[in-house]
Amino acid sequence: MLKHETNGFNRWQVTQMLVNRILLQSQGAKSSPDVYLEALAQTLPVLAADDAMLAARLLDIPSAQELASAIPQDYDPVLVKEQRDGLYQQVADKLKDQWATLYNDLPMQSYEDSAQARGIRALRNVVLDMALTANVEGAADWAQQQYDHASCMTERFGALKAMVNHQLPKANDYLTDFYKRFQANDLVIDLWFSVQAAADDVTPDVIKSLIAHTDFDWNTPNRVRSVIGAFSSQPTVLWTAEGLKMYTDVIKNSMMPTLYWRRDCYKCWHVGIRWLNHVVKWRMSS
Template structure:
């Protein structure tokens, strides 16, 4: 089941984009999600049966149980693409019945991408349940920033103002913004707002933690491999960063290299 769970995962948008000389990440993302939706619609009965069967396997650290947990969440991932209402009900039930973090986080990941009341309910529960556990709260930020929800970009902007977020915590910054930069549908929004968010972050973070700020330059630095409209927007944000006064050496080197 562990192998079956891995085989159910489609190649990532980043990997697919790397196979092309010039890519449109949003188009690749849309095609990938379309394939998931088609598979989910075609195989819905088998996916629900798979989720039922995997959910019946009791928690254990052995390979069979670990595989069941992987399959359980992957079945939900597909159902979310083709049968979102069914997925929302099942993900909420999986969350509520979870006796381990893998199942709970997997269910919350699926709910984060759905437009359902259960999304807000379980996010609030998760935050309350693990408040004070920094690593788990990092995951709470990451799940929302990397989600397939159509409003993910707006969610990231709101999370930046959350009381648990601070630019002085590098792990928290990475959890929110690296997850966002790896979210093709949000980061590569046609408006360019995703690029602007990362550029603004770099400029705000550079005086506080230049090493971490510099690590956020590469997502913008891939502009040469992106279709021309978005590439121009990405390059424009890099030029805006480069023009900022008192830029740290770390960030300046990364930006200069990216523009080179």
């Protein structure tokens, strides 16, 4: 169906259904990744030239958060992340010999606001991340060149995100450059906060340092979400004794004073804090 279906949405949907069946096998779904991997290998090169946006979306793999929402009980965040990352690695390795060709066929160009141009930018970012995951030779240089010569935020932030998530040697230098370039733009600085808070190697200490940053403001919802919301996207870090303690401390010590006067909000937060404290005690004692 992925190869012969002409409707783009149907192709994307059947791919997502298959990926979910692969990743949720512990919940009773049964499907081998071989069919998915082979279908991508046969379809992606041709599709990238015809419909770059669809090609990019066919490489979507649900996040750990999305997968967690489909697990009603016995949720193990470590297992879910391992399975999700494992499939992502298999895709990257399966197409390892194709990433360089695909990336080079998506050259950097002057900014253009068209469906085709948006698709090319989206696919370039996905291919870059896949190439770094597969340790393709020269992929780190692609990331730096894409950042340096970006014509828009999609290209520059895509390169920065890839460098941060893959812990490239110059990632911190580029984070500093990004901050200096866009320090006056609050929405872009939200991205600067979020890319660090949602990084694969994030720790509670990193979140604490971001909260202590002079540009962090508890009275700015977007800024709070860029850190706390992004951090919650890493359940293997959040759902630990240290992660939950940091999270509850943040709520109690920083957010509660600004919400105290709103009785309904206070009640909601109080219930949440009590529940999280019980979880922390349980995790620490287990």
